[in-house]
Amino acid sequence: xxxxxxxxxxxxxxxxxxxxxxxxxxxxxxxxxxxxxxxxxxxxxxxxxxxxxxxxxxxxxxxxxxxxxxxxxxxxxxxxxxxxxxxxxxxxxxxxxxxxxxxxxxxxxxxxxxxxxxxxxxxxxxxxxxxxxxxxxxxxxxxxxxxxxxxxxxxxxxxxxxxxxxxxxxxxxxxxxxxxxxxxxxxxxxxxxxxxxxxxxxxxxxxxxxxxxxxxxxxxxxxxxxxxxxxxxxxxxxxxxxxxxxxxxxxxxxxxxxxxxxxxxxxxxxxxxxxxxxxxxxxxxxxxxxxxxxxxxxxxxxxxxxxxxxxxxxxxxxxxxxxxxxxxxxxxxxxxxxxxxxxxxxxxxxxxxxxxxxxxxxxxxxxxxxxxxxxxxxxxxxxxxxxxxxxxxxxxxxxxxxxxxxxxxxxxxxxxxxxxxxxxxxxx
Amino acid sequence: xxxxxxxxxxxxxxxxxxxxxxxxxxxxxxxxxxxxxxxxxxxxxxxxxxxxxxxxxxxxxxxxxxxxxxxxxxxxxxxxxxxxxxxxxxxxxxxxxxxxxxxxxxxxxxxxxxxxxxxxxxxxxxxxxxxxxxxxxxxxxxxxxxxxxxxxxxxxxxxxxxxxxxxxxxxxxxxxxxxxxxxxxxxxxxxxxxxxxxxxxxxxxxxxxxxxxxxxxxxxxxxxxxxxxxxxxxxxxxxxxxxxxxxxxxxxxxxxxxxxxxxxxxxxxxxxxxxxxxxxxxxxxxxxxxxxxxxxxxxxxxxxxxxxxxxxxxxxxxxxxxxxxxxxxxxxxxxxxxxxxxxxxxxxxxxxxxxxxxxxxxxxxxxxxxxxxxxxxxxxxxxxxxxxxxxxxxxxxxxxxxx
Numbered sequence: 001x002x003x004x005x006x007x008x009x010x011x012x013x014x015x016x017x018x019x020x021x022x023x024x025x026x027x028x029x030x031x032x033x034x035x036x037x038x039x040x041x042x043x044x045x046x047x048x049x050x051x052x053x054x055x056x057x058x059x060x061x062x063x064x065x066x067x068x069x070x071x072x073x074x075x076x077x078x079x080x081x082x083x084x085x086x087x088x089x090x091x092x093x094x095x096x097x098x099x100x101x102x103x104x105x106x107x108x109x110x111x112x113x114x115x116x117x118x119x120x121x122x123x124x125x126x127x128x129x130x131x132x133x134x135x136x137x138x139x140x141x142x143x144x145x146x147x148x149x150x151x152x153x154x155x156x157x158x159x160x161x162x163x164x165x166x167x168x169x170x171x172x173x174x175x176x177x178x179x180x181x182x183x184x185x186x187x188x189x190x191x192x193x194x195x196x197x198x199x200x201x202x203x204x205x206x207x208x209x210x211x212x213x214x215x216x217x218x219x220x221x222x223x224x225x226x227x228x229x230x231x232x233x234x235x236x237x238x239x240x241x242x243x244x245x246x247x248x249x250x251x252x253x254x255x256x257x258x259x260x261x262x263x264x265x266x267x268x269x270x271x272x273x274x275x276x277x278x279x280x281x282x283x284x285x286x287x288x289x290x291x292x293x294x295x296x297x298x299x300x301x302x303x304x305x306x307x308x309x310x311x312x313x314x315x316x317x318x319x320x321x322x323x324x325x326x327x328x329x330x331x332x333x334x335x336x337x338x339x340x341x342x343x344x345x346x347x348x349x350x351x352x353x354x355x356x357x358x359x360x361x362x363x364x365x366x367x368x369x370x371x372x373x374x375x376x377x378x379x380x381x382x383x384x385x386x387x388x389x390x391x392x393x394x395x396x397x398x399x400x401x402x403x404x405x406x407x408x409x410x411x412x413x414x415x416x417x418x419x420x421x422x423x424x425x426x427x428x
Numbered sequence: 429x430x431x432x433x434x435x436x437x438x439x440x441x442x443x444x445x446x447x448x449x450x451x452x453x454x455x456x457x458x459x460x461x462x463x464x465x466x467x468x469x470x471x472x473x474x475x476x477x478x479x480x481x482x483x484x485x486x487x488x489x490x491x492x493x494x495x496x497x498x499x500x501x502x503x504x505x506x507x508x509x510x511x512x513x514x515x516x517x518x519x520x521x522x523x524x525x526x527x528x529x530x531x532x533x534x535x536x537x538x539x540x541x542x543x544x545x546x547x548x549x550x551x552x553x554x555x556x557x558x559x560x561x562x563x564x565x566x567x568x569x570x571x572x573x574x575x576x577x578x579x580x581x582x583x584x585x586x587x588x589x590x591x592x593x594x595x596x597x598x599x600x601x602x603x604x605x606x607x608x609x610x611x612x613x614x615x616x617x618x619x620x621x622x623x624x625x626x627x628x629x630x631x632x633x634x635x636x637x638x639x640x641x642x643x644x645x646x647x648x649x650x651x652x653x654x655x656x657x658x659x660x661x662x663x664x665x666x667x668x669x670x671x672x673x674x675x676x677x678x679x680x681x682x683x684x685x686x687x688x689x690x691x692x693x694x695x696x697x698x699x700x701x702x703x704x705x706x707x708x709x710x711x712x713x714x715x716x717x718x719x720x721x722x723x724x725x726x727x728x729x730x731x732x733x734x735x736x737x738x739x740x741x742x743x744x745x746x747x748x749x750x751x752x753x754x755x756x757x758x759x760x761x762x763x764x765x766x767x768x769x770x771x772x773x774x775x776x777x778x779x780x781x782x783x784x785x786x787x788x789x790x791x792x793x794x795x796x797x798x799x800x801x802x803x804x805x806x807x808x809x810x811x812x813x814x815x816x817x818x819x820x821x822x823x824x825x826x827x828x829x830x831x
Contacts, residue, residue, distance in 0.1 A: 160611070203801065203804070203805055206807075207804075207805035207806075207807050207808065209801075209804045209805050210804070212551055212611055213755060213800075213804055214801075214804070216553065216748070216751055217752070217797050217800050217801050217804070218797075219748075220748055220749075220751075220752065220793060220796065220797040220800075221793075221794060221797035221798070221801070223745075223790075223793060224790045224791070224792075224793030224794035224796075224797055225480075225790075225794050227788065227790040227793070228480070228484070228788045228790035228791050228793075228794060229484055231788040231790065232484045232486075232787070232788055233484050233486055236486055237486060348619055351615050351616075351619070354612075354615070355612070355616065358612065392627045392630070394623040394624070394626050394627035395623070395627070397623050398619070398620050398623045398624070401616040401617075401619040401620050402616070402620060404612065404616050405602070405608065405612075405613050405616050405617070405620075408602075408606075408608040408609060408612050408613060409602055409605075409606040409608040409613075410606050410607065410608070
């Protein structure tokens with residue numbers, strides 16, 4: 001749209017202005033919080049008997065420290081939560097301390113979810129740590145997809161093809177792992193991810209095909225090719241669709257810590273590498289010469305070119321690196337999470353990754369946080385289906401997508417993409 | 429398209445006064461040169477497809493080491509059998525042509541909507557969701573309305589149009605009011621629509637009695653689309669609806685003032701805004717109309733084929749395939765028609781190929797993707813075939829997420 005553009009030379013100076021938009025946002029979020037408080041009080045607090053007890057289990061069967069759990073009165077907990085959420089909402093409506101709008105929303109939503117779980121598990125126990133653990137597991141592919149996207153977009157190339165990269169590399173990982181072992185599977189997935197990245201870069205840079213079109217076509221190609229080969233080859237050679245599940249590795253001592261141990265330190269190597277990747281990518285983007293160059297190419301390629309940076313080379317490199325990350329994600333999906341190939345097995349997770357990239361504002365730690373939030377809503381959907389609360393699980397499954405629409409609509413503040421995102425660069 | 433129009437297009441015209449048809453379609457400019465690129469793209473895709481068939485032929489691959497001659501012959505035989513079946517299934521008989529048009533119908537309708545979006549500078553990836561919402565709204569009308577066919581059919585179609593219109597319009601409204609990029613909102617909208625429809629199909633009033641899975645009651649017989657060439661052939665009057673859509677979109681884009689404004693904001697929103705156009709309303713309207721087209725495509729998938737029930741899979745992958753149709757048709761209503769017929773023919777042929785030669789239908793998806801890659805990157809085709817194909821511009825829509 002015709003948004004007013006800040007003149008280039010002024011853009012450097014951070015101007016703190018109390019804008020009307022921020023005040024309006026505070027009002028909207030204030031109202032939302034009060035509605036949430038009303039639901040918590042009316043449904044979650046008074047929807048259970050006054051003496052109902054909720055129990056959150058904080059240990060898993062195999063843990064060293066057993067039987068850690070928290071029990072509390074469901075109605076009291078929800079009542080207190082409602083009061084706190086209401087107070088947060090009231091504070092927002094006074095339109096002060098505008099920087100605290102998002103944290104207030106975050107705390108409000110957290111209390112809302114806890115009150116919801118207390119209501120859903122009233123008079124029974126609920127494996128909190130089990131859900132948190134599956135949150136971490138399902139966040140990995142989302143986070144990797146988001147990291148792939150931001151590696152490309154920080155250099156100015158939009159990658160809508162994450163879904164296709166994940167799917168194709170998962171396919172290759174399954175076949176190579178079944179035939180030659182895990183290492184070959186992971187290696188093949190990385191190579192295929194990088195190749196698809198190279199194809200995207202080639203179309204976008206060499207032929208200047210619209211980047212979204214290129215990404216969409218890569219997705220269609222990936223679905224078609226993997227489904228074709230799956231029903232023509234894998235159906236005849238079942239032994240190629242039986243990869244060995246990658247064993248987990250408990251990190252000694254750390255894995256024995258209650259709650260945190262099973263959540264973070266009892267997984268396959270994919271999970272640990274993903275966490276290291278988040279830290280490494282953050283460091284690389286903001287503390288190294290590579291990162292500075294990539295970001296400058298994504299923000300202002302002409303200036304970068306003037307300073308002697310090879311814009312196109314940086315873009316090729318970043319998009320191929322993004323492909324490697326997506327390939328790793330595909331390998332995790334195929335070898336650790338699902339352990340076989342099914343047609344269209346990614347089922348839109350690449351797009352959730354894209355959403356997580358935006359939700360996380362093109363930052364690696366943001367991508368991880370968004371991945372965990374989206375992973376949590378997926379885990380919650382499963383739990384809700386099991387608990388039988390009468391809430392259709394479809395609405396839980398919708399959450400990541402609705403959240404993303406809300407984010408891009410600016411309710412949680414405007415997320416600014418790299419300035420030259422999606423624009424081909426032609427050397428003058 | 430009538431005879432006279434075709435003749436008109438073929439007659440050499442003085443360049444200063446092209447007829448309405450020529451200005452609209454650009455046919456007069458260089459019919460031959462404009463067709464070189466898509467034709468070569470199709471041929472290249474088919475050649476690559478042949479390699480894909482041959483290289484996934486496990487039995488022959490296994491004996492390649494021991495008896496290479498026979499193995500290579502076997503592979504060639506496999507490719508030829510497949511492509512013969514593809515051709516036969518696409519145009520080999522009246523039934524094949526009926527099947528082609530049957531597959532063309534939803535692709536054409538949804539493709540027209542996406543083409544309209546492209547013209548207005550909007551990348552609508554949400555045809556899939558718009559089809560689902562249109563389909564589900566229409567299903568409700570199709571089940572519960574009690575009226576003779578002459579009223580029931582148009583009303584059910586309109587219900588689908590309305591559903592898609594609202595769902596597409598929402599994405600447009602979000603863009604107009606908040607600047608949320610339509611690529612993101614429509615992708616997310618696809619998933620939201622999918623889960624919404626999945627849930628709606630389990631609610632009473634829609635779900636078929638005695639079912640656990642999300643499938644609707646069958647539509648009332650008065651809401652079934654009549655077949656076009658008699659009961660033996662599956663193509664319905666839905667195809668005629670789609671053809672009407674071609675003329676409608678053509679009129680809208682090139683003959684109406686709002687269409688001019690769509691194209692103006694598509695070319696340059698700032699300029700449109702300075703010229704006094706209400707960009708916000710235009711963006712919303714363009715997305716809404718695009719959604720309306722897709723919505724009708726969705727209804728067609730319920731009203732047009734047995735067992736006349738809605739399911740979450742009613743859109744299959746038409747919403748995405750329609751993107752390739754709009755791209756291949758260069759966002760031109762008549763171009764979209766030809767592109768939809770081509771991809772419809774590939775789909776119909778692909779089904780026969782799957783039955784006769786055991787080549788999975790997914791090969792057609794691969795061919796479509798390859799064709800669009802080659803058309804979007806004409807430099808590749810020029811390099812491969814060493815020809816000077818007409819210089820075509822690929823649409824450059826992406827201006828970053830923020831805009």
